[in-house]
Amino acid sequence: xxxxxxxxxxxxxxxxxxxxxxRVSTPFLxxxxxxxxxxxxxxxxxxxxxxxxxxxxxxxxxxxxxxxxWLGILAAGGSGLLLGVMHGLLCSLPRVNDIAVGIAMMLxxxxxxxxxxxxxxxxxxxTLPSLVLGGWSSxxxxxxxxxxNVLLPIGIVLAFALRWxxxxxxxxxxxxxxxxxxxxxxxxxxxxxxxxxxxxxxxGFLAGIGGAFLSLYYPGSWNEGLSSGxxxxxxxxxxxxxxxxxxxxxxxxxxxxxxxxxPALQSQGMTSGYYLFNAAPYVLTLILMSMSWSSGRSLxxxxxxxxxxxx
Amino acid sequence: xxxxxLVAALFVTAVLFALFVASQGYPAFDALxxxxxxxxxxxxxxxxxxxxxxPIMLTALCVALPARxxxxxxxxxxxxALGGLAAAMVPVALAGWPVLxxxxxxxxxxxxxxxxxxxxxxxLRYKRGVNETISSLLLAYIGAAVFNFxxxxxxxxxxxxxxxxxxxxxxxxxxxxxPGMDVHWGLVWGVLVCIGAWWLxxxxxxxxxxxxxxxxxxxxxxxxxxxxRLMLMACFLGGGAAGLAGMLEVAAVHGDANADLMAGxxxxxxxxxxxxxxxxxxxxxxxxxxxxxxxSGSLLQRHLDLPDAATLVLQGMLFVSLLAFxxxxxxxxxxx
Numbered sequence: 001x002x003x004x005x006x007x008x009x010x011x012x013x014x015x016x017x018x019x020x021x022x023r024v025s026t027p028f029l030x031x032x033x034x035x036x037x038x039x040x041x042x043x044x045x046x047x048x049x050x051x052x053x054x055x056x057x058x059x060x061x062x063x064x065x066x067x068x069x070w071l072g073i074l075a076a077g078g079s080g081l082l083l084g085v086m087h088g089l090l091c092s093l094p095r096v097n098d099i100a101v102g103i104a105m106m107l108x109x110x111x112x113x114x115x116x117x118x119x120x121x122x123x124x125x126x127t128l129p130s131l132v133l134g135g136w137s138s139x140x141x142x143x144x145x146x147x148x149n150v151l152l153p154i155g156i157v158l159a160f161a162l163r164w165x166x167x168x169x170x171x172x173x174x175x176x177x178x179x180x181x182x183x184x185x186x187x188x189x190x191x192x193x194x195x196x197x198x199x200x201x202x203x204g205f206l207a208g209i210g211g212a213f214l215s216l217y218y219p220g221s222w223n224e225g226l227s228s229g230x231x232x233x234x235x236x237x238x239x240x241x242x243x244x245x246x247x248x249x250x251x252x253x254x255x256x257x258x259x260x261x262x263p264a265l266q267s268q269g270m271t272s273g274y275y276l277f278n279a280a281p282y283v284l285t286l287i288l289m290s291m292s293w294s295s296g297r298s299l300x301x302x303x304x305x306x307x308x309x310x311x
Numbered sequence: 312x313x314x315x316x317l318v319a320a321l322f323v324t325a326v327l328f329a330l331f332v333a334s335q336g337y338p339a340f341d342a343l344x345x346x347x348x349x350x351x352x353x354x355x356x357x358x359x360x361x362x363x364x365x366p367i368m369l370t371a372l373c374v375a376l377p378a379r380x381x382x383x384x385x386x387x388x389x390x391x392a393l394g395g396l397a398a399a400m401v402p403v404a405l406a407g408w409p410v411l412x413x414x415x416x417x418x419x420x421x422x423x424x425x426x427x428x429x430x431x432x433x434x435l436r437y438k439r440g441v442n443e444t445i446s447s448l449l450l451a452y453i454g455a456a457v458f459n460f461x462x463x464x465x466x467x468x469x470x471x472x473x474x475x476x477x478x479x480x481x482x483x484x485x486x487x488x489x490p491g492m493d494v495h496w497g498l499v500w501g502v503l504v505c506i507g508a509w510w511l512x513x514x515x516x517x518x519x520x521x522x523x524x525x526x527x528x529x530x531x532x533x534x535x536x537x538x539x540r541l542m543l544m545a546c547f548l549g550g551g552a553a554g555l556a557g558m559l560e561v562a563a564v565h566g567d568a569n570a571d572l573m574a575g576x577x578x579x580x581x582x583x584x585x586x587x588x589x590x591x592x593x594x595x596x597x598x599x600x601x602x603x604x605x606x607s608g609s610l611l612q613r614h615l616d617l618p619d620a621a622t623l624v625l626q627g628m629l630f631v632s633l634l635a636f637x638x639x640x641x642x643x644x645x646x647x
Binding site for chain 2: 046086090093094095096097099100101103104105107108109110111112114115116118228229232233235236239273274275276278279282283285286289290293
């Protein structure tokens with residue numbers, strides 16, 4: 001009897017993890033795809049954490065004012081684009097370090113979002129619709145786990161599209177060339193700096209959308225504690241995924257599951273270690289980073305111009 | 312010369328902040344004047360600024376010292392929280408012991424725990440090649456989780472009902488105010504540690520070796536310097552300074568360890584260290600500036616009804632401008 005009930009608990013825990021993975025992974029997915037594009041161009045943007053928070057705020061604000069969550073998504077992407085352009089331009093100045101600018105943009109983006117978002121803490125904005133895939137089952141837990149947000153399939157399609165585009169399109173090749181060997185790109189007549197600025201801008205656009213997911217779907221409201229390092233973990237995730245968009249998507253799901261561990265255990269009645277389980281994604285990131293990085297050796301698949309890898 | 316980028320950045324920040332504030336419908340010049348007044352305009356303002364500067368100059372060392380070894384550490388907030396928590400445990404365990412001994416042991420506990428936490432990032436970098444900037448910030452989040460877990464769990468004082476806290480350290484062990492000022496002795500500790508760090512980094516063989524290892528790790532290895540150990544030491548000392556900041560906040564401000572400890576001083580320290588170009592003495596001036604910005608927050612809120620995040624916006628603008636004007640520096644870029 002006790003065995004059976006234990007089995008049910010494990011089963012529903014796994015279901016909660018699966019559902020949580022699909023729910024929590026979307027911001028990871030969008031930020032990591034954006035960062036993947038930026039890093040392919042040979043730059044790293046650590047400021048995406050700030051972009052994520054700012055996107056969450058602006059997306060929520062516009063969705064509240066216009067009544068349309070889709071306009072909110074667009075506004076979040078647009079503001080992320082602007083922050084990306086800002087990062088891209090600043091790093092194009094001589095003697096300016098992209099990692100340092102990223103840290104500054106992280107603090108700037110969050111500060112600005114908190115300032116402008118003060119009046120948005122109370123109002124309720126419309127949220128994004130979800131797709132119900134579990135209608136075939138009478139089990140409410142399965143239905144709940146399979147209720148996914150519309151951005152997740154969009155992101156997964158985008159991941160495959162990006163992987164294809166990196167290899168098969170002209171701009172994909174130009175992007176990778178600029179990121180791997182700036183001198184060669186220049187010799188072939190590609191404008192290195194504009195390509196990098198564009199790549200950072202597109203990266204910011206996607207990260208902004210990831211932020212809008214936080215405020216418009218899950219948790220689905222705007223407050224100052226909305227993001228705690230998701231943007232930064234997504235940057236680390238790109239390295240773990242070896243700059244491959246499809247592997248970014250898989251890693252994002254893994255991180256989502258880790259992020260869902262705390263709430264899932266809590267719903268099972270485990271409350272004592274709540275804070276520690278919430279730290280699981282950070283610990284997972286650290287472990288994965290130390291497994292995929294290794295001193296002295298270069299990282300397979302790393303863009304050659306990336307300051308993060310060969311300093 | 313080397314001050315030109317700083318002055319230009321300050322000027323541009325003031326203009327940008329005024330424009331931003333005006334665009335939000337607040338009086339721009341009043342806001343700028345209030346920042347000056349709230350930071351340095353009165354004795355009270357100075358005391359507020361100096362009290363904030365004390366922990367900030369220490370968390371700035373958490374960036375500045377590893378930077379000397381070529382590492383960019385941004386996780387000082389975690390070292391501050393855990394160092395403060397460790398320090399808060401000392402008087403609980405050693406109640407009744409002599410005041411100076413207990414305070415010294417509190418400082419030691421804060422230093423060792425904070426230092427160990429940041430040294431973990433240095434170790435991951437040296438042993439596994441993990442980027443220390445990302446790992447240190449992740450460790451700051453993990454540190455906050457561990458802090459909350461312990462303070463709301465086994466270390467919680469049952470008497471702290473609304474705000475989970477550790478047991479109070481007791482009035483005997485509180486670090487008091489400097490005579491004639493409403494600023495605690497922590498400021499003097501901070502200044503002494505900064506001077507000590509400057510002496511260590513600029514006037515000792517150890518400091519020179521750290522600089523060589525940071526400037527050119529391969530060359531350092533060739534001449535037989537223990538690069539890994541030097542990196543670890545620089546991280547340990549930096550983290551120790553941040554842990555000491557946590558100890559001072561516990562012993563002089565809060566009287567116990569609670570979540571108020573994580574007030575963002577660790578992040579303010581990053582800006583300060585960059586503003587000072589990672590110079591341990593310049594860090595003191597930078598801490599005064601950023602402490603002043605923080606101190607002006609309540610005045611901005613009271614008089615103009617600006618959100619409290621206004622000081623964060625100002626700090627962010629200052630940070631971005633400082634880095635942008637780095638391009639004017641002809642003496643070459645900072646490596647980190």
